[in-house]
Amino acid sequence: MSFSQVLQTYDLLDSAHVDGKRIAEWLQQNGAEYVDVVRIEGERGHTDFIRITIPGYQGRHNGGSAPTLGVIGRLGGIGARPERIGIVSDADGAIVALATALKALHMQAQGDQLPGDLIVTTHICPHAPTTPHEPVPFMGSPVDMATMNRHEVTPEMDAILSVDTTKGNRILNYKGVSISPTVKEGYILPVSEDLVDLIQIVSGRPARVLPLSTYDITPYGNDLYHVNSILQPATATAAPVVGVAITSEIAVPGCATGASHLPDLDVATRFCLEVAKAWGKRALKFYDEKQFAHAQALYGSLSHLQTMGQR
Numbered sequence: 001m002s003f004s005q006v007l008q009t010y011d012l013l014d015s016a017h018v019d020g021k022r023i024a025e026w027l028q029q030n031g032a033e034y035v036d037v038v039r040i041e042g043e044r045g046h047t048d049f050i051r052i053t054i055p056g057y058q059g060r061h062n063g064g065s066a067p068t069l070g071v072i073g074r075l076g077g078i079g080a081r082p083e084r085i086g087i088v089s090d091a092d093g094a095i096v097a098l099a100t101a102l103k104a105l106h107m108q109a110q111g112d113q114l115p116g117d118l119i120v121t122t123h124i125c126p127h128a129p130t131t132p133h134e135p136v137p138f139m140g141s142p143v144d145m146a147t148m149n150r151h152e153v154t155p156e157m158d159a160i161l162s163v164d165t166t167k168g169n170r171i172l173n174y175k176g177v178s179i180s181p182t183v184k185e186g187y188i189l190p191v192s193e194d195l196v197d198l199i200q201i202v203s204g205r206p207a208r209v210l211p212l213s214t215y216d217i218t219p220y221g222n223d224l225y226h227v228n229s230i231l232q233p234a235t236a237t238a239a240p241v242v243g244v245a246i247t248s249e250i251a252v253p254g255c256a257t258g259a260s261h262l263p264d265l266d267v268a269t270r271f272c273l274e275v276a277k278a279w280g281k282r283a284l285k286f287y288d289e290k291q292f293a294h295a296q297a298l299y300g301s302l303s304h305l306q307t308m309g310q311r
Contacts, residue, residue, distance in 0.1 A: 002269040005102040006262055009095050013078050013124070014087040020048025020124045023098065027052060031105040034061075038151060042142035047077070047125035049151035052101045054108065056280050059117030060156070066116035066280045070157030070239070071272050073097025073121070074148075074164035074229050076139030077128020080255045090139035090254035092165040092246045094122040096265050100272040107273075116280025121152040130255045135170060138228070139254040145220040145229065149236035159240050159279060159286045161272055164230035166245035167252035167259070171211055171227065177267045178208040180243035182287045183217050183234040186302030187295060194284040195242060195275065202271045210245045218305050228254075235306045240286035244268055 012018060012026060020037035027035050034053040039046055058064035078091035101120040107113070123141075131140035141148070153160070172178060179199055182189040196207045212231065215224040219235045234241035246268060252259050278284035 001266070002099055002103045002273065003262065003266045005099040005106065006095060006265045006269055009099040009102060010087070010260065010262060013091055013095060016079065016081055016126055018124060018126055020050045023050055023124055027101060027105070030102055031109055032101070040143050040147060040151070044129045044140070045125070045127055045142035047123045047142050049123045050121065051154070052120045054101060054104045054114065054118040054120070056114040056116040056118065058115045058280065061117050067158040067282065068117040068119060068156050069276045069279045070154065070160040071097050071100050071118065071120045072152050072160060072162045072233050074162050074232065075122070076141040076254065077125035079126035079128065080130055080139060081127045083130060084255055084257050086257040087260065088139060088254065089165050089167060089252055089256045089259035092260055092265055093163045094124065095260070096163045096244070096268045096272065097122045099265065099269045103269060103273055104276070114276050114280055116276070117156070118276050119154060119157055121154070123148065123151070133168065135168065135251045138168060145232050149233060153233045153236045157237065157239050160233055160237065160242070161244050161275060162230050162233045162241055163244040163268060163272070164228055164246070165254060166210060166228055166230055167248040168254055169227055170251055172208065172245070172247050173249050174208050174247050175249045175261070176205065176208065176247060176264055177203060177271065178210045178245045178247050180210040180212055180231065180245065182240045182242050183212070183231050184240045184287060184292065185238055186217065186305035187292070188212050188214070188217060189287045189292065192242065192286050194278070195286070198274050198278065199271055202274055203267050208247070210243055214305065219308055222308055242286060244271065
């Protein structure tokens with residue numbers, strides 16, 4: 001159970017004064033040895049990018065060969081001050097990512113070290129701007145998406161879970177946690193059966209899948225509609241990326257306060273941890289390598305969809 005870690009993380013982030021330095025100190029007090037914080041200034045403020053590396057007993061950090069999992073907390077900001085008081089719905093990705101790191105550290109302290117390295121990244125911005133979007137407003141960010149990807153997607157990540165609030169739509173009317181199909185190098189691949197098994201075991205419910213369009217896996221800024229930023233990390237890596245979507249039955253603005261449901265965040269956190277356990281042991285696949293190679297042989301590279309296209 002990770003509810004304690006989710007609650008601790010929520011309470012820490014629900015502050016107008018929280019920043020990356022404070023988060024780093026908190027994680028170090030809980031056993032983190034490798035925490036990096038970088039403050040980036042943008043046109044509309046600043047945000048603190050944070051990266052936590054938790055070595056696995058067979059991970060590359062310790063000289064092993066176990067694959068590395070990346071967990072990215074995707075969001076525009078954790079708060080929309082001064083327009084809105086309190087933590088916003090958009091903060092869910094950061095809460096889950098940091099709670100995942102905290103739980104992995106607590107597991108390690110109890111003798112349950114993950115097999116492969118775990119890299120957790122997100123950013124801390126309690127004073128983010130909002131931006132218009134249909135059907136409900138989104139949270140904006142002081143920095144652009146390319147900057148986010150540079151600081152949140154690392155070459156060491158062999159596979160990525162991108163966790164994001166995905167409540168501002170009318171295409172998935174379900175309260176809980178959903179997963180996306182695997183996205184890799186411009187291809188929307190079949191949903192991983194292994195990930196379906198894990199999300200069902202963790203949630204105790206049938207798996208729900210977030211529908212994607214080709215537009216959703218292209219970079220922000222190309223004037224195409226995106227359901228949200230959940231698959232933006234897939235534009236910056238060749239690693240397979242799966243979205244972990246926190247969803248609701250009705251459309252909820254990303255800038256809404258009082259909209260985080262901690263039991264759902266606990267499910268998402270436990271899912272990320274179970275994926276980390278299985279991925280590090282090579283007991284899980286994000287996609288079928290042979291099928292992907294066959295698709296590329298038939299239809300070629302689709303990596304141009306990871307770019308801004310022809311302007």
